[in-house]
Amino acid sequence: MPVAELEQLSLNDLLSPELAADPYPFFRRLHEEDPVHWDAGTRGWLVSRFDDICSVISDRRASVHALAPTNNGKQGESLVCDIFHSQMLYLDPPDHPRVRTLFMKAFSRQKLDNHQPRILALVTRLLDAVQDREGMDYINDFAAPVPLNVVSDILGAPLEGRSLLRDQVTALGMLLHGRMLSPEERAYIDQCARLLTEYFSDLLEDRRRNPKDDMISDLARIDREQGDPVSPAEIIANMIFFVIAGLGTTTHMLGAGVLTLLKNPDQWKALCNDRSLAKGVVAELLRFEPPVQMTHRIALEDMEIGGQIIQRGDRITLLFAAANRDPKRFPDPDRFDMRRTPSRTLSFSHGIHTCMGAALASLELEVAFSELARRFPNLRLDGDPVWKPSVHFRQLNALSVNFGKSKSQGCPFHA
Numbered sequence: 001m002p003v004a005e006l007e008q009l010s011l012n013d014l015l016s017p018e019l020a021a022d023p024y025p026f027f028r029r030l031h032e033e034d035p036v037h038w039d040a041g042t043r044g045w046l047v048s049r050f051d052d053i054c055s056v057i058s059d060r061r062a063s064v065h066a067l068a069p070t071n072n073g074k075q076g077e078s079l080v081c082d083i084f085h086s087q088m089l090y091l092d093p094p095d096h097p098r099v100r101t102l103f104m105k106a107f108s109r110q111k112l113d114n115h116q117p118r119i120l121a122l123v124t125r126l127l128d129a130v131q132d133r134e135g136m137d138y139i140n141d142f143a144a145p146v147p148l149n150v151v152s153d154i155l156g157a158p159l160e161g162r163s164l165l166r167d168q169v170t171a172l173g174m175l176l177h178g179r180m181l182s183p184e185e186r187a188y189i190d191q192c193a194r195l196l197t198e199y200f201s202d203l204l205e206d207r208r209r210n211p212k213d214d215m216i217s218d219l220a221r222i223d224r225e226q227g228d229p230v231s232p233a234e235i236i237a238n239m240i241f242f243v244i245a246g247l248g249t250t251t252h253m254l255g256a257g258v259l260t261l262l263k264n265p266d267q268w269k270a271l272c273n274d275r276s277l278a279k280g281v282v283a284e285l286l287r288f289e290p291p292v293q294m295t296h297r298i299a300l301e302d303m304e305i306g307g308q309i310i311q312r313g314d315r316i317t318l319l320f321a322a323a324n325r326d327p328k329r330f331p332d333p334d335r336f337d338m339r340r341t342p343s344r345t346l347s348f349s350h351g352i353h354t355c356m357g358a359a360l361a362s363l364e365l366e367v368a369f370s371e372l373a374r375r376f377p378n379l380r381l382d383g384d385p386v387w388k389p390s391v392h393f394r395q396l397n398a399l400s401v402n403f404g405k406s407k408s409q410g411c412p413f414h415a
Helices: 010-016 019-022 024-033 050-057 080-084 095-107 109-131 138-143 145-157 160-177 181-210 213-224 230-262 265-271 276-286 358-375
Strands: 036-039 044-047 135-137 295-299 301-304 306-312 315-318 396-398 401-403
Touching: 010 019, 010 230, 036 080, 044 050, 044 276, 050 295, 050 301, 050 315, 080 160, 080 181, 080 230, 095 109, 095 213, 095 230, 109 358, 135 138, 138 145, 138 230, 138 396, 145 160, 145 213, 145 230, 145 358, 160 181, 160 230, 181 213, 181 230, 213 230, 230 276, 230 358, 230 396, 265 276, 265 358, 276 358
Parallel strands: 044 315
Antiparallel strands: 036 044, 135 401, 295 315, 301 306
């Protein structure tokens, strides 16, 4: 990374092409030289050590709700703000468990077991569609459709309109990339928020009349039978959150994951030879390339983190990507090793805000990488990957792969 004075290091640097391609030297420098760093560019604290981050997430003095976008008391001025303000991502206790408990019923062990053959069938169908080609546009042909269809199936979203659902959810995700948005972009995002609200409101009302075996029906039934433990607006806001979280992060992980495997050909070969390694592959990929690189809190009162006094009202950014390479917890942390002794990471956060879809995402990844290894053992990169500049996410915009059907086709990874 470009040499800079320590006090000048800022999250804004992650929007540069160099750090979008490889942000880990940035995180490593913070971890080694200033693990609780004042970021003058964003006017907040950056925390990079594993134990410090776990401590902050568990501390009730560090609030996530205080981060929620606000309309400054004007209800309905911006529908996007209303939606984010009601999502469990931005809720502290007691509201957080009240909403989360309702949605967690969709992630029971039995329901996950039922989803596995459906995920395998989906992955098989997508790979069948490209089987006779020389290669594929990996993100558009595979990494994006897998979670879109899995999440839509769980919700009960109709087949028609799923591409529009994806586009509208992607638009809301623009708010989280860390760059300034134009007035036109903000107007478009708010328009998408209205369309999503109408879409899920109509589906919720339909399932009240015609229940099916899906999450929307479960939510409609609970809403009716248990005396409105959450409001309809909260249900809709969190269905939108479920799609944002389930679609974006798994797509990012499928992209960064296959790229990492192809950059480590010995590991890819091992997986091709023994697909029972898929679970270890996924665990290590989540550590090595977490799709969500950080989260944030606001200090509700003065508190100490790693010897630094954080003042009431200060913004605290918790760097998952740095913590997952903390050498005190992960020996030789910059080496990808699918046989690494399992250890808890922060890829799905920690404590009450642990991602409720973690098991589902891991299942999708295990099935996807296992089937890719079975079908295309000679898979290789075809050109350079294109990373999207983003503060929060590890996201590939484009990745072309070749199936390596003959020695003359495709090319190995070149650094």
